[in-house]
Amino acid sequence: MSSKEEAEDLVDVIIIGAGFAGVTVARELSQRGKRVVILEARDRIGGRTLTENTDFDCAEPLELGGAWVHWLQPHVWSELTRYGLDLNVCDDVQRVMWFAGNQLHSGRPEEFEALIGPSMDIFVRDALSLFPIPDRPINVITNALREADQLSIKDKIEQMHDTPDVVKELLDGFWSINFNCPSNQGAYTQAMRWIARAGGSWQFALQSCGQYTIKKGTIGLLKCMLDDSIPHTTVHLNTIVTNVNQTGKYASVRLSNGKELHAKYVVVTVPLNVLNRITFSPPLNDRKQQAASTGQASCGIKLFIHVRGVPSESFCAYASSDYAINYVQTERCSSLNDKITSDTSILLAFGPDATRINVTDRTAVAKELQRWLPDVEVLQVVCYDWFHDLFSGETWPMLRPGQLTACLSALQEPEKRIRLAGSDYASFYAGSIDGAIESGLRAARTILNELESCVPL
Incomplete structure (x- = not known):
C-alpha cells in the first residue's frame, strides 16, 4: 500500500458485523478518536437481535x-443505566403443564418445582466448585473441569441413577429449552456456567433469563450505543465480506463485489457457525478452525x-x-x-x-x-429462522461437550491484527446480549492498548 493509498483508504479498525459486539467495539474506539468502519451483511443492524x-x-x-436482560448481567445492565432505558417486567406464571411418561400433567408452579427440584438440585450441585469465578471459566482448568466438560446434558442426566425416568424426561426438556438444541448436543459445563453465574441457584438462573425486556426493544439500546460512536464510525449495510488478509503491513478486507478495504485491525463478530464463510490469510489457528468446523x-x-x-x-x-x-x-x-x-x-x-x-x-x-x-x-x-440464516447459522450460542476447555481460550486469543468478538466468544454470559457486549469491550481494549502504545506487531 502506497503512502497515498494509506492516507485515503486506511482506517484504524474494520468491524465485520453490526450486532451488539460490533457496535460496542465501534463506540469504545470512536470515543477515543479512532476511525472505524462497520461492514454488515444484512440490510439492518442488530445481528441476532431483531x-x-x-x-x-x-x-x-x-x-x-x-x-431478555437481567441485573445479574453486568455489562448490559450498565448500558441500560447509561442510557436511562426503561424495562418491561414479565408477569408470573400461574399454571404449569408438562408431559412425563406420555401423560399430560398440570399444576401450580410450586407443585412443578417440588417435582423436579430435588433432582435439579443434584444436577447443579457442582456448579460453583467447577466455576468458582464464573466470569473467568477457564482461568484454571482442573482435571474435574476437563472431565465434566466431556459430558453432554443427556450424559449427566443418565448418570443420575436414582432419579425416576419421568423426572429425567423433565430435566431433558428443561435443559434442551435453555440450550435451544437436543440435550445430547449441549455441554454439561455450559449449563453449570449458567448456574454458577446465579450463585448456584437454578431457580435464580431461570428467573434471570426471562424476567425483563427493554421497553424500546433491543434495537433501542443498540441505536443509543451506535449514536455514541458518531462521527468516527461509518456503517455499510448489505456488505458481505469474503476474505480477511493480514499478510502485509496492514489488514485488508475483501468484499463480495471485489472491493478491498484496509485497516490497522479487523474485528470479526460473525457467529461461530458461519466463521468459515470468511477466508482468512494466513488461516486462523488450528483450534479456532476446529471450533468453527464443529460449530456450537x-x-x-x-x-x-x-x-x-x-x-x-x-x-x-x-x-x-x-x-x-x-x-x-x-x-x-x-x-x-x-x-x-x-x-x-x-x-x-x-x-x-x-x-x-x-x-x-x-x-x-x-x-x-x-x-x-x-x-x-x-x-x-x-x-425468524436463525438456524438457516446464512449470516447466523445458530440461535443463541451454546457450546458442545469438550469445547470449553479445548477451544474457548483459542477463540479469545488475538491473531496479530484480527480479533473475534461476539456472544459465542464471551467468558461470562456467553449466549446473551451481555456476552456480546463483554467480548466487544475486551476486543476494543486490546486494540486501544496496541494503537496507543505504538508497539509494532
Missing part, C-alpha cells in the same frame, strides 16, 4: 431474536403464535427434546397483549431443532400446541 413490528396488533414490537450446538426455533382458545391463566408448558415444540408460555410481557382481543392471546414457544417443523405451516404448529391445548386455534405465527 425488534420487529408485526400485524399481531400488539402494543409493542416483538423480539424475534435475543430479548443451538439449532432450534423461537416463535410467537397468535391464538384463540387458551386458558385465561398465565401458563407455561414443558416437554422433552423429542417434541418439535417443547416449550410454550403465555407471552408474559403484559404490554404486548394490551391490544389483543379478550378471546385471543400471544404465546411464545421454542423448539430444539429447526428442521423438525415448518413454522410457516399453521396446521403443523397447531398440531404441536394441541398436545397441551386441544382446543387451541392458531391464527398466525411469526418466527
Whole structure:
C-alpha cells in the first residue's frame, strides 16, 4: 500500500458485523478518536437481535431474536443505566403443564418445582466448585473441569441413577429449552456456567433469563450505543465480506463485489457457525478452525403464535427434546397483549431443532400446541429462522461437550491484527446480549492498548 493509498483508504479498525459486539467495539474506539468502519451483511443492524413490528396488533414490537436482560448481567445492565432505558417486567406464571411418561400433567408452579427440584438440585450441585469465578471459566482448568466438560446434558442426566425416568424426561426438556438444541448436543459445563453465574441457584438462573425486556426493544439500546460512536464510525449495510488478509503491513478486507478495504485491525463478530464463510490469510489457528468446523450446538426455533382458545391463566408448558415444540408460555410481557382481543392471546414457544417443523405451516404448529391445548386455534405465527440464516447459522450460542476447555481460550486469543468478538466468544454470559457486549469491550481494549502504545506487531 502506497503512502497515498494509506492516507485515503486506511482506517484504524474494520468491524465485520453490526450486532451488539460490533457496535460496542465501534463506540469504545470512536470515543477515543479512532476511525472505524462497520461492514454488515444484512440490510439492518442488530445481528441476532431483531425488534420487529408485526400485524399481531400488539402494543409493542416483538423480539424475534435475543430479548431478555437481567441485573445479574453486568455489562448490559450498565448500558441500560447509561442510557436511562426503561424495562418491561414479565408477569408470573400461574399454571404449569408438562408431559412425563406420555401423560399430560398440570399444576401450580410450586407443585412443578417440588417435582423436579430435588433432582435439579443434584444436577447443579457442582456448579460453583467447577466455576468458582464464573466470569473467568477457564482461568484454571482442573482435571474435574476437563472431565465434566466431556459430558453432554443427556450424559449427566443418565448418570443420575436414582432419579425416576419421568423426572429425567423433565430435566431433558428443561435443559434442551435453555440450550435451544437436543440435550445430547449441549455441554454439561455450559449449563453449570449458567448456574454458577446465579450463585448456584437454578431457580435464580431461570428467573434471570426471562424476567425483563427493554421497553424500546433491543434495537433501542443498540441505536443509543451506535449514536455514541458518531462521527468516527461509518456503517455499510448489505456488505458481505469474503476474505480477511493480514499478510502485509496492514489488514485488508475483501468484499463480495471485489472491493478491498484496509485497516490497522479487523474485528470479526460473525457467529461461530458461519466463521468459515470468511477466508482468512494466513488461516486462523488450528483450534479456532476446529471450533468453527464443529460449530456450537443451538439449532432450534423461537416463535410467537397468535391464538384463540387458551386458558385465561398465565401458563407455561414443558416437554422433552423429542417434541418439535417443547416449550410454550403465555407471552408474559403484559404490554404486548394490551391490544389483543379478550378471546385471543400471544404465546411464545421454542423448539430444539429447526428442521423438525415448518413454522410457516399453521396446521403443523397447531398440531404441536394441541398436545397441551386441544382446543387451541392458531391464527398466525411469526418466527425468524436463525438456524438457516446464512449470516447466523445458530440461535443463541451454546457450546458442545469438550469445547470449553479445548477451544474457548483459542477463540479469545488475538491473531496479530484480527480479533473475534461476539456472544459465542464471551467468558461470562456467553449466549446473551451481555456476552456480546463483554467480548466487544475486551476486543476494543486490546486494540486501544496496541494503537496507543505504538508497539509494532
